[in-house]
Amino acid sequence: MHEIFEHTADLGLRLTSPTLEGLMTDAARGLFEIIAGDLAQIRIQPDSDERFHVSGTDPTWLLLDWISELHAAFELRRMLFRSFNVTIDATGLHATAHGERYDPVRHSLAHEIKAITQHELSVVETAAGWNATLIVDI
Amino acid sequence: MADATRDTSSDRGFAGPLERVDECTWRIPKSYKSGMLVDGLIFADERLIPQLRSDRAPEQVANVAFLPGIQTASLAMPDIHWGYGFCIGGVCATDPASGGVVSPGGVGYDINCGVRLMRTNLTLADIQPVLVQLVNQLLRDVPVGVGQGGRHVFSPAELRMLMQEGVPFLERRGMATAADVALTEAEGCIPDAQPEFVSDRALARGSDQCGTVGAGNHFIEVQVVDRVEDATAAAAFGLHAGQICVLIHSGSRGLGYQVCDDSLRALRDAPAKYGLDLPDRQLVCAPVESPEGRHYLGAMRAAANYAFCNRQLLMWQVREVFARVLGKPWHALGMELLYDVAHNMAKLETHTVNDIQKTVCVHRKGATRAFPAGHHDIPDRYRDMGQPVIIPGDMGRASWVLRGGPRSMERSFGTTCHGAGRCLSRTAATKMSRGRNIQDELLRSGVVARCRSREGLAEEQPLAYKDVDIVVDIVHRAGLSLKVARLRPLGVIKG
Numbered sequence: 001m002h003e004i005f006e007h008t009a010d011l012g013l014r015l016t017s018p019t020l021e022g023l024m025t026d027a028a029r030g031l032f033e034i035i036a037g038d039l040a041q042i043r044i045q046p047d048s049d050e051r052f053h054v055s056g057t058d059p060t061w062l063l064l065d066w067i068s069e070l071h072a073a074f075e076l077r078r079m080l081f082r083s084f085n086v087t088i089d090a091t092g093l094h095a096t097a098h099g100e101r102y103d104p105v106r107h108s109l110a111h112e113i114k115a116i117t118q119h120e121l122s123v124v125e126t127a128a129g130w131n132a133t134l135i136v137d138i
Numbered sequence: 139m140a141d142a143t144r145d146t147s148s149d150r151g152f153a154g155p156l157e158r159v160d161e162c163t164w165r166i167p168k169s170y171k172s173g174m175l176v177d178g179l180i181f182a183d184e185r186l187i188p189q190l191r192s193d194r195a196p197e198q199v200a201n202v203a204f205l206p207g208i209q210t211a212s213l214a215m216p217d218i219h220w221g222y223g224f225c226i227g228g229v230c231a232t233d234p235a236s237g238g239v240v241s242p243g244g245v246g247y248d249i250n251c252g253v254r255l256m257r258t259n260l261t262l263a264d265i266q267p268v269l270v271q272l273v274n275q276l277l278r279d280v281p282v283g284v285g286q287g288g289r290h291v292f293s294p295a296e297l298r299m300l301m302q303e304g305v306p307f308l309e310r311r312g313m314a315t316a317a318d319v320a321l322t323e324a325e326g327c328i329p330d331a332q333p334e335f336v337s338d339r340a341l342a343r344g345s346d347q348c349g350t351v352g353a354g355n356h357f358i359e360v361q362v363v364d365r366v367e368d369a370t371a372a373a374a375f376g377l378h379a380g381q382i383c384v385l386i387h388s389g390s391r392g393l394g395y396q397v398c399d400d401s402l403r404a405l406r407d408a409p410a411k412y413g414l415d416l417p418d419r420q421l422v423c424a425p426v427e428s429p430e431g432r433h434y435l436g437a438m439r440a441a442a443n444y445a446f447c448n449r450q451l452l453m454w455q456v457r458e459v460f461a462r463v464l465g466k467p468w469h470a471l472g473m474e475l476l477y478d479v480a481h482n483m484a485k486l487e488t489h490t491v492n493d494i495q496k497t498v499c500v501h502r503k504g505a506t507r508a509f510p511a512g513h514h515d516i517p518d519r520y521r522d523m524g525q526p527v528i529i530p531g532d533m534g535r536a537s538w539v540l541r542g543g544p545r546s547m548e549r550s551f552g553t554t555c556h557g558a559g560r561c562l563s564r565t566a567a568t569k570m571s572r573g574r575n576i577q578d579e580l581l582r583s584g585v586v587a588r589c590r591s592r593e594g595l596a597e598e599q600p601l602a603y604k605d606v607d608i609v610v611d612i613v614h615r616a617g618l619s620l621k622v623a624r625l626r627p628l629g630v631i632k633g
Contacts, residue, residue: 006563008193008220009355035284061406068399075343075392078285102285109284110593112353112633114247114395118402118419119222135222137247137395138354138564 002030010138018129021086028084037110044082046098055092059123062093068116078102152196162616166200174203179211181616189561195225201417202230207238209491215505216612217559223420226504231551234426241423242401244501245484250445251389252480253528259472260382262362272463273586273629280455283590283633284353287346294341298333301440305450313454322478326446332436337400344393349451351388353633359385360629367621371541374523377623386452390445397441401434426499477526481506481556500551508542508554508619527619531558531606533630538610545617554619558606564597571596586629594632
C-alpha cells in the first residue's frame with residue numbers, strides 16, 4: 001500500500017507492505033502516479049517490457065536506486081510503467097516493468113520530478129512486514 | 139491517487155526554541171541539539187512565526203549547524219520553508235582551511251536555479267491590446283512543462299564546451315550579446331568548471347533541455363513596474379513606473395538534477411571515510427579540499443554554467459516572440475537584460491569572519507547573493523548602487539527588484555531571500571482549488587495565465603505562497619537588501 005503525503009514544496013511516498021518485493025512494487029506505482037496521475041484512470045498499455053537490475057543488499061539504497069532507475073527511464077526514454085515483477089536476492093533487485101512510451105495524445109503528465117531525495121529516506125522491517133518513506137523533489 | 143492523501147502538517151511542526159535577537163532575527167541556540175557547532179539564525183518577524191513553526195524547516199536550520207567548518211551561524215531567510223536536508227532559504231558558509239565541507243544538499247538538485255529580469259521600452263498601454271496574443275504565443279513558442287524538449291539540441295561535445303564557457307559560448311553562436319554576458323552573475327561563466335565530471339546520463343538529460351522552462355515553480359512572466367521605492371537606484375537599473383519587464387525563472391534542468399544525484403551517490407561512503415556524524419542523509423558532504431569535494435564543485439560549476447545558458451536561450455526566445463507579436467526587432471523594443479542572478483549555488487567567496495578575512499564556501503539554497511554597493515563582483519554600471527537582486531513573488535501579487543544592502547556582508551555572507559516562499563503544500567493547494575477556476579480568478583485580477591498541466595495552476599496559485607511584500611519588508615529592515623521597485627504580473631506561462 002502506498003500513500004502520497006504532503007511536503008511543503010515536494011511530495012512524499014509512505015509505503016507499507018508485507019514483503020520487501022511488494023514495497024518496491026508499491027513505490028514504483030507511487031512514482032508513476034506522481035508523474036502521470038491516478039494509474040486507475042490513465043491508460044498505460046503494457047506494450048513494452050524493460051528489465052532492471054539494481055545491485056546491493058541494503059534495502060534503503062535498493063529502494064532509492066530502483067526508483068531512481070525508473071525515474072531515469074521516464075526522463076531519458078519517456079517510459080511510463082504501470083506494473084512490475086520484482087524479485088530480490090543476494091545480489092540485489094531484479095525487475096521487469098511493463099508499460100509504454102509517453103504519448104502526449106493519450107497521456108497527461110502531472111509533475112516533473114527533479115530527483116528522488118535522500119531526505120527522511122527510510123526502509124524499516126517491522127513485525128508486520130516493511131515500512132518506507134521516500135520524498136521526491138518537484 | 140490509489141490511497142487517501144494524509145494531512146501530516148500538524149504533526150510535522152517545529153516546537154524547539156526560537157529566541158528573539160532583534161526585530162528581524164530569531165535564534166535557535168546551539169544548545170538545542172548536541173552536535174550543533176553554531177547557532178541557527180532565522181530572519182523573520184512576528185507575522186511569519188506561526189508559519190515558521192508549522193513545518194520542519196527550523197529543524198533543518200539546526201541540522202545544518204552540524205556541518206564541519208560552518209562559520210558564524212546556520213542562516214535562513216524569511217522565505218524559509220521545509221526542503222530536503224537544507225531548508226529552502228538556507229545559507230551556510232564553511233571554511234575549507236579548517237576542514238569545512240561542501241554539501242550538494244546545500245545547493246539542491248536544481249543547481250543555479252535562478253532568475254533574470256529583462257526590461258523593455260514598452261508601457262502598459264502598448265502591451266494591453268496584445269497581452270492575450272503575446273501570452274498565447276509565448277506558450278506556443280517557448281518550451282514549457284513536463285517532458286518538453288527544446289529546439290536547441292546539443293551534442294555531448296557541444297554541451298561540454300557550453301558548460302566550460304557559459305554564456306560566451308552562446309555569444310559566439312549569435313544567441314547572446316556582449317551586454318547579456320556582462321549583466322549575468324559571474325559574466326555567465328563560473329570559473330573552474332569541470333564538464334568532464336558530468337556523467338553521460340546527465341548529458342543525455344540535458345541535450346535538448348537548454349532553452350526550456352520546465353515545470354514546478356518555474357515560469358516566464360510579463361510584468362509592469364507598479365511602484366518605484368528608490369528613484370536613484372531604479373534609474374541606475376533602467377526602471378521606471380509603468381514600464382513592461384519580463385521575468386524568467388528556471389535552472390539547470392535535468393542535467394543539473396542528475397549532477398546532484400550523481401554526486402550524492404558518489405558521497406555515500408563519505409560520512410564513514412571522513413568521520414561525519416550527520417542528522418540527515420541528505421546533508422551528506424565532503425571536505426571542500428578533498429577529491430570528492432573538488433569533484434562535486436567542478437561538476438556543479440559546469441551545471442551552473444548550463445543554467446546560465448538555459449536562461450539566456452529562454453530570454454532569446456522571449457525576445458523573438460515579442461518581436462513577432464509587436465512587429466519590431468527586439469532591440470527596438472528595448473529588451474535588455476537588467477540582471478541574472480542564481481539562488482541555488484555554492485561559491486568560494488571572500489568574507490570577514492571574526493575580523494579575519496578568509497575564503498569560505500557559501501552555500502545558498504533558495505537564497506540570493508546580495509553584494510552591497512562597491513563590491514568588485516558587481517557589474518560596473520551598478521556598482522555604486524549595489525548588486526541587483528530579483529525576487530519573484532507569486533503569479534497573482536508581485537515581484538521585487540532590490541539592491542544589495544549595507545549589512546548583507548556582516549549579517550548573511552552577502553545574501554538575501556530568493557522569493558516569497560511556499561506556505562501551503564502542493565496537496566493542500568490542490569485541495570484549496572477544488573471548485574474554483576484559478577485561471578479565471580487570475581484573469582479577473584488582471585493576469586493572463588497559461589499552464590501546460592492541470593496541476594500547475596492549482597499547486598502554484600498565489601495563496602500557496604507567503605506574501606512577498608512581507609518577506610521583502612523583513613530583508614529590507616534587516617539591511618540585507620533594499621527595496622528598489624515592485625512589479626505586478628500581467629501574464630504568465632508555466633509548466
